[in-house]
Amino acid sequence: MYDLIVAGGGPSGSSAARAASLGGLKTLVIEKAAFPRDKPCGGALSEQGLAYLDFSLPEELIERDIFATRVVYEDRSITSRRNYRLAVIVKRSAFDSFLLDKAVEAGASTRFGEEVLSFEEGDDHVLVKTSAGEYKARYFVTAEGSQGRLYKGVRRRDTRDEFIVSMETEVPATNHAVDSYIYNAIEIHFDTEGLGYGWVFPHEERFSVGIGGMPDNFKKCRSMMQNFVKERGLGEGPLKGHTLPLGGLKRKIVSDGKRVILTGDAAGFVDAFTGEGIAYAIRSGQLAGRAVAAGDVEGTYERNCMADFGADLRHSLKLSKMMHSRPAFFFKLMMNNPVILDRLMEVPAGRGDYRDFLAWFIPRIPKFRIGAGF
Numbered sequence: 001m002y003d004l005i006v007a008g009g010g011p012s013g014s015s016a017a018r019a020a021s022l023g024g025l026k027t028l029v030i031e032k033a034a035f036p037r038d039k040p041c042g043g044a045l046s047e048q049g050l051a052y053l054d055f056s057l058p059e060e061l062i063e064r065d066i067f068a069t070r071v072v073y074e075d076r077s078i079t080s081r082r083n084y085r086l087a088v089i090v091k092r093s094a095f096d097s098f099l100l101d102k103a104v105e106a107g108a109s110t111r112f113g114e115e116v117l118s119f120e121e122g123d124d125h126v127l128v129k130t131s132a133g134e135y136k137a138r139y140f141v142t143a144e145g146s147q148g149r150l151y152k153g154v155r156r157r158d159t160r161d162e163f164i165v166s167m168e169t170e171v172p173a174t175n176h177a178v179d180s181y182i183y184n185a186i187e188i189h190f191d192t193e194g195l196g197y198g199w200v201f202p203h204e205e206r207f208s209v210g211i212g213g214m215p216d217n218f219k220k221c222r223s224m225m226q227n228f229v230k231e232r233g234l235g236e237g238p239l240k241g242h243t244l245p246l247g248g249l250k251r252k253i254v255s256d257g258k259r260v261i262l263t264g265d266a267a268g269f270v271d272a273f274t275g276e277g278i279a280y281a282i283r284s285g286q287l288a289g290r291a292v293a294a295g296d297v298e299g300t301y302e303r304n305c306m307a308d309f310g311a312d313l314r315h316s317l318k319l320s321k322m323m324h325s326r327p328a329f330f331f332k333l334m335m336n337n338p339v340i341l342d343r344l345m346e347v348p349a350g351r352g353d354y355r356d357f358l359a360w361f362i363p364r365i366p367k368f369r370i371g372a373g374f
Contacts, residue, residue: 002028004292005128005137006108007116007150009035011278012264013143014099015285016292021107023293028137029108030130032115035100039092042168042201042208042275044186046087046348049279052286057088061098063204064089068185069345073331079185080341086349087186089203099282116142116150121257139259139292143285146244146265146277154262155252162268163245165218166275167225168210169237170203178202181234188274189228190327197324198228199275207234212244212275246272247280248317253305258298261288269309272317274348280309312347315354333365340364 004020006013009031020027044066050057065088068081104110111132119140120127126140142150146163173181182202189198189211196213211221211228218224225239245251245268253267254260263269264281271277284305291301323330334340343360346352 001125002026002135002137004028004139004141004289005030005126005135006141006143007128008143008145008148008266009033009100009103009110009112010039010096010143010145010264010281011099012145012266012281012285013141014096014103015282016141016143016261016263016289017103017108017285018099018106019286019289020293021103021289023290025289025293027103027108027289028111028135029100029103030111030114030116030128030135031100032113032131034112036093036097039096041092041278042186042199042210043090043092043095043203044087044201044276045090045095045278046276046350047085048348048350049276049282050088051350052279052282055102057090058098061090061094062088063091064184064202066184066186068183069341070182070185070187071331071334071341072187072189073327076331076335078331078334078338078341080338080345081185082342082345082349084349084351086345089201089208091203116144119150119153119260121153121255121259123257126259139261139297141261141263141285141288141292142266143263143281144266146270147242148266151262151266154255154260158245158268160215162249163215163243164212164275165215165221165241166210166212166244167218167221167239167241168208169225169229169239171207171209171229171235171237173205173207173235175205178205178207181207190323190331196224197275200232200234206237209234209237244270244275244277246270246317246320247277247313248272248315253302254297261291261297261301263288267305269305269313271313272320273323273354274316276348280313283308311355312353315358319354319358337364 003025187200201208263284269280
């Protein structure tokens with residue numbers, strides 16, 4: 001009998017396991033893959049996400065320090081460069097392995113190469129069934145990410161207007177080519193073939209490139225992705241697709257029996273505007289582990305998540321709807337008033353939040369009525 005079993009060894013699962021272990025709980029992480037494992041992800045971790053960690057990130061895990069953002073619409077661009085760091089770029093395989101090591105360092109046990117197939121919630125425990133056997137725990141955290149199935153035992157599936165489709169690739173390049181193209185900035189594209197967005201992130205000796213958007217607008221996402229990469233002149237790499245929940249929506253994140261908890265992408269904790277999920281994965285995992293360690297999951301976990309970052313996710317969704325409803329209009333606003341992008345970049349830098357930005361921004365929008373959908 002464990003105090004806590006966690007399905008998934010990514011940032012959310014590792015953070016939950018570390019927090020619970022530090023609280024003195026007997027904790028097990030079950031991960032179907034062998035670590036280190038590849039993970040399709042841009043690898044951008046905001047300063048906000050770094051601030052959540054209760055330990056320092058080793059320099060060797062940081063591939064790039066990001067000080068600027070370049071926003072592109074059609075053939076025009078605008079760049080905001082700051083004298084403080086906005087984010088870091090990490091390689092997810094190494095980063096995830098490091099976080100899981102920190103959970104083990106705190107006392108957690110691990111099982112690799114096992115897949116959690118299902119769970120049964122009882123009055124005083126959860127029976128966790130895997131491809132290799134069965135385990136019991138007082139509580140169970142599912143931190144599988146957006147592609148998992150276990151979350152369906154807690155909440156309903158997202159409808160087509162509650163998630164986005166994403167296609168990503170990693171393109172090999174020399175560091176000189178990466179520096180020449182973008183250096184220490186990230187590049188964001190608006191209105192990529194119909195109410196979508198695209199990105200180019202710099203890594204060591206490669207680019208991370210991707211597009212994302214609502215399913216109905218991205219029915220041919222593979223060909224759209226190929227066109228996007230070709231237009232950037234960046235070369236080719238293997239394509240990987242997945243879905244991401246839109247954060248900011250009301251979702252059930254704790255089971256009726258109060259013993260199964262959803263964290264990270266499984267709970268829908270993703271920034272709808274930037275697509276970042278790592279920071280919220282880390283924080284929700286920590287809050288889940290601490291709630292279990294305190295023996296007070298009922299109401300506490302959800303209340304703490306909403307108090308910590310719930311408002312930010314809601315306002316991020318509002319901003320995303322605004323920007324993508326009329327990308328040309330808002331891009332022109334940023335071109336005419338560069339301080340808008342400067343102020344927006346304070347959010348990932350941990351120097352502001354979406355609520356404060358919108359309170360400052362909306363009064364400055366000329367001739368634009370904020371409809372009920374916003």
